[in-house]
Amino acid sequence: MTPLPASYYIKGVLTGDRRILSKAITLVESRLPAHREMAQHLVEALLPATGKGVRLGISGVPGVGKSTFIESFGTLLVEKGHRVAVLAVDPSSQRSGGSILADKTRMERLSASPAAFIRPSPSGGTLGGVARMTRETMLLCEAAGFDVVIVETVGVGQNEAAVASMVDFFLLLMITGAGDALQGIKKGILELAHAVAINKADGDNLPLAERTRKELENALHLMLPTSAGWTVPVVTCSARSMAGLENIWGLVSEHRRRLGNSGELQARRREQDLEWMWSLIREGLQERFHQDPRVRARLPDTLDRVRQGRLTPTGAARTLLFLLDNEGLHKKEV
Numbered sequence: 001m002t003p004l005p006a007s008y009y010i011k012g013v014l015t016g017d018r019r020i021l022s023k024a025i026t027l028v029e030s031r032l033p034a035h036r037e038m039a040q041h042l043v044e045a046l047l048p049a050t051g052k053g054v055r056l057g058i059s060g061v062p063g064v065g066k067s068t069f070i071e072s073f074g075t076l077l078v079e080k081g082h083r084v085a086v087l088a089v090d091p092s093s094q095r096s097g098g099s100i101l102a103d104k105t106r107m108e109r110l111s112a113s114p115a116a117f118i119r120p121s122p123s124g125g126t127l128g129g130v131a132r133m134t135r136e137t138m139l140l141c142e143a144a145g146f147d148v149v150i151v152e153t154v155g156v157g158q159n160e161a162a163v164a165s166m167v168d169f170f171l172l173l174m175i176t177g178a179g180d181a182l183q184g185i186k187k188g189i190l191e192l193a194h195a196v197a198i199n200k201a202d203g204d205n206l207p208l209a210e211r212t213r214k215e216l217e218n219a220l221h222l223m224l225p226t227s228a229g230w231t232v233p234v235v236t237c238s239a240r241s242m243a244g245l246e247n248i249w250g251l252v253s254e255h256r257r258r259l260g261n262s263g264e265l266q267a268r269r270r271e272q273d274l275e276w277m278w279s280l281i282r283e284g285l286q287e288r289f290h291q292d293p294r295v296r297a298r299l300p301d302t303l304d305r306v307r308q309g310r311l312t313p314t315g316a317a318r319t320l321l322f323l324l325d326n327e328g329l330h331k332k333e334v
Contacts, residue, residue: 009042014049016145018117025119028136043136046143051269053142054256057163059153059189060173065199066152069173069239071107076245077148078115085117085141086110087134088152117146135166135276164192165275168265169252172196174216176208190220193232195251201236202243209236229258294323 009027012020028039060066067088074084086107111118119137138149153163164170172193190196196216201209217234233251237244259265289295302319305311311319 006038006041006045010045013042013046013140013144018144021117021140021144022119024140025137028133028140039133039136043139046139049143050139051142053147053149054169054252055138055149055151055167056252057151057153057167057170058173059160059163059170060199061175064173064175065239066173067107069197069199069237070150070152071110072239072242073245073248074107074110074116074148074150075113076242076249078110078113080249082148083115083117083146084110084148084150085138085144085146086119086150086152087137087141088118088120089134117141117144134163138166160189161192165272168259168268169194169255171248171252173199174212175200176205176212190216194230194255195232195248196220196234197244197248198234198236199239202238202241206236229262229264230255289320292323295320298323 004023009020009024013024024039024042027035027042030036030039058066058070060069070086070088074086077084088107107118110116119141134151138151141149151163151167153160170192172189172195174196176198198209198213198216213234213236220232220234235244235247235251237248239245256265259268298320302311302316306313306316
């Protein structure tokens with residue numbers, strides 16, 4: 001892909017051209033240095049047009065029906081006059097780098113709407129299943145006029161905090177019987193949630209869903225709230241019948257109103273920007289580390305010595321990290 005002039009992308013995104021928006025996101029996701037430089041210029045130019053949208057993260061246990069929920073929820077929002085962007089982060093193979101990228105086929109009704117934009121992106125193996133450039137993609141969608149941006153994660157894992165650190169509202173989807181499986185759910189994930197929704201609460205499953213809701217509500221009482229002005233609600237819903245979805249949007253809107261009035265929303269976003277900066281610094285340092293010719297020359301031998309038990313992991317790390325200033329350090333480590 002040869003990047004076109006920045007003005008092409010800027011004008012196209014600001015006018016809501018979905019095809020140009022897709023090209024701009026591809027540019028942001030590229031690892032080529034020239035593309036990265038262009039993408040950085042693009043995001044900075046569009047920054048004044050961002051920040052007005054609702055940023056919503058959605059995660060849940062396997063089998064909870066995230067895609068069905070997002071399609072029904074997104075359709076509800078479109079019917080209310082909102083423009084909805086869904087950033088569906090697909091799991092990438094650690095070995096091949098391939099990804100499923102099937103979200104458009106799983107959200108046929110929503111993807112057909114001109115007021116919706118679905119972008120599946122491979123996670124690239126990043127922690128929490130959040131693609132490396134999801135934050136920039138979110139900003140591009142806001143600049144293109146999408147006032148609700150939904151980030152769907154791969155699933156519940158120990159690093160799911162990654163998505164919570166880039167959204168305003170983090171919704172955790174659960175299914176009936178979750179109270180019995182509570183021991184298998186990381187406490188930290190529940191602590192990140194601004195609301196918990198028990199999905200598939202319909203038909204004969206409704207009484208069990210209500211019992212699960214009460215169990216989780218009791219569990220959440222023992223945890224610290226995500227915000228001083230917000231108590232995490234536990235509700236039931238059915239993505240299939242659309243029941244309870246209006247209530248969930250009401251919770252998102254009320255949370256935004258409260259935090260907006262108190263100034264906490266903007267303060268939270270500023271802190272998220274700092275976290276974003278540090279994550280990019282860590283990523284950049286790791287990238288430069290691997291590109292350093294002295295590290296690349298020394299790395300194979302160092303790895304072999306660690307595998308053979310001739311060099312401790314601590315010694316190996318010190319040797320490589322301080323290679324420039326401590327050229328002879330590796331000779332002292334055995």
